[in-house]
Amino acid sequence: MNFEEKHCPHCGALLVENASFCPYCESVLIEKRPAEMPKPKRRRRITAALLLAAILVVTLTAVGFADHGKVIDAQGAELIYEADGQTFHLALSFESQGGAPFFGQPLFTVEVREDQVRGQVSSSRVFVDNGGGVAKKNEFLALVDHYEVMTTPCDGITLLQIDETCIPTNSNAAIEAIPSYHTEQLKEGEGNVIWTIYLKNGDTLRLRHTVKITRVPVVMLTENDYPMATIDDLNELLDTLAHEADRKSVYILQLPAVTYEGGLTMKNFCCDLVGSEGGTTFTGTVTIATRGIHPSNITNVRFMGDGTGIGLSASEGAFLHRCTFENWEIGAYGGLGSWVNATGCTFRGNGVGLWLDNRGGATCSGSYYGDSVYEDNGTAVRIAAMPGTETLDFNNCVFRGNGVNVENAAGYAVDLLQIVTADN
Structure with a gap:
């Protein structure tokens, strides 16, 4: 029987293949393995706690994502x-x-x-x-x-x-x-x-x-650009602009401090009227029929009537600022598809001061109607028809000596909480 040679690792002597002992140097040739010590119970408890914590983290994370929603x-x-x-x-x-x-x-x-x-x-x-x-x-x-x-x-x-x-x-x-x-x-x-x-x-x-x-675009025109001394001058200017003006632009007419005897019609283009501090006055009806391009602004203009007619009649949007309407059957009237807004104005001695009668469906252009004075009118404000659901805000307005302060047949939302009346 042949044996594979094996040498003692300690003395080098020749030994049989599976020898576990060297007879020459008396060395033990079996590899010693350290005995595995049992784990302490405390380490087992720590491992279990870490495993439980990991499970809780995963669970809470899942719940958190569920609560976050989509x-x-x-x-x-x-x-x-x-x-x-x-x-x-x-x-x-x-x-x-x-x-x-x-x-x-x-x-x-x-x-x-x-x-x-x-x-x-x-x-x-x-x-x-x-x-x-x-x-x-x-x-x-x-x-x-x-x-x-x-x-x-x-x-x-x-x-x-x-x-x-x-x-x-x-x-x-x-x-x-x-x-x-x-x-x-x-x-x-x-x-x-x-x-x-x-x-x-x-x-x-x-x-x-x-x-x-x-x-x-905005174009400013004054009496230095065109004659504006009489109502005829103004009507001629407006007629020229109605045919030649850029419909995408707004034209501002800075009016002199004169009294215009008669009426005025704005049509086909957007036009603002700005009165002078000395007193720009119209004794006839100013009509706004600008075909819905942009709202017109009328600022610092006096409308003085004789007890009949309308001071300002708008079938398109108009914003009235610091204007006076006195002694008209109707001071300012917004009809058809217009939204007429008045702030800081005075309505005095009219049959109806401000008449809102929009039956054409125009949307709200401005809901603040504050800071105006309504005095000695038969009806200060008449709301016959208005589109939309905005609240008309009359805060800081003064109502004094009117037969009716606000006639609201349209049932429109109106804020009168901070007005001043003769009874206050």
């Missing part, structure tokens, strides 16, 4: 959300909507005059229905925990911010926000209004739409 980003002005067996259709709009179904408005264009760098944009509104003809405002609001509205800067808009947000009580919109703009160097551009709505169940809904600012 995020639905519409990347636009409309989305569909389902919860508790209900379907909610959310639509963002800058304009009032009569009723469900509601429609999203992804883009809203605001025309900003070159002489204005600040202003408010029409409210950004969240409308909710069931995806059809049923409004779901209250059902949706019951799910809302809180909400945020932010804006993003864009080229040309140095500041587009949110002035306030609210849950309106007099509107079919669920939530509203009022953005404002501030432009510099007559730039144009766009900015996004982004809504993030956090629900009580942890879900998050996000919608957005865009405000586009476009600039409107």
Whole structure:
């Protein structure tokens, strides 16, 4: 039998293959292995505790993600959300909507005059229905925990911010926000209004739409540019502009301190009238029929009547600032599709001071009617018909000696909480 040679690692003697002992140097050749010591009980407890902690971390993380809920980003002005067996259709709009179904408005264009760098944009509104003809405002609001509205800067808009947000009580919109703009160097551009709505169940809904600012050129005309001494001069100038003016521009007529015997008609182009401090007066009706281009601004002008007729008649939008209407059957009248707004004005001795009779569906151009004086009129303010759901704010107005302060046959929302009356 052949054996494989094996040498003693200690003395080098030749040994048999499986030898475990060297007879020459008496060395033991079996490899010694250290005995495995038993683990202390404390180490076992630490290991078990770490394992339990890891399980708890995984469990809590899973619960946390479950509580966080899902995020639905519409990347636009409309989305569909389902919860508790209900379907909610959310639509963002800058304009009032009569009723469900509601429609999203992804883009809203605001025309900003070159002489204005600040202003408010029409409210950004969240409308909710069931995806059809049923409004779901209250059902949706019951799910809302809180909400945020932010804006993003864009080229040309140095500041587009949110002035306030609210849950309106007099509107079919669920939530509203009022953005404002501030432009510099007559730039144009766009900015996004982004809504993030956090629900009580942890879900998050996000919608957005865009405000586009476009600039409107402004042309100033004075008596140094055209004759303006008489009513005939003015009518001739307005007739020329009606045929030759750029309809995209606003023309401002800086009027001298004279009394114009007769009436005036503005048509086919946007025209502002600015009176002089010495007293620019009209004794006849001033008519605004500018075909809905831009609202006209009438500033610091006196309208003096003889007890008959209308001082100012507008079938298009008009803003009246620091004007006086005295001794007319109707001081200022807004009819057809016009929205006439008056601030800081005086209405005295008229049959009706301010008559709002918009039956043409024009949207709100300005809801603040404050700081005016209504004195000794048969009816100070008559609201016969108005579109939209805004609240007309008459705060800081003085009502004195009128037969009726506010006649509101239209049932329009009116704020009279901070007016001054003869009884105060």
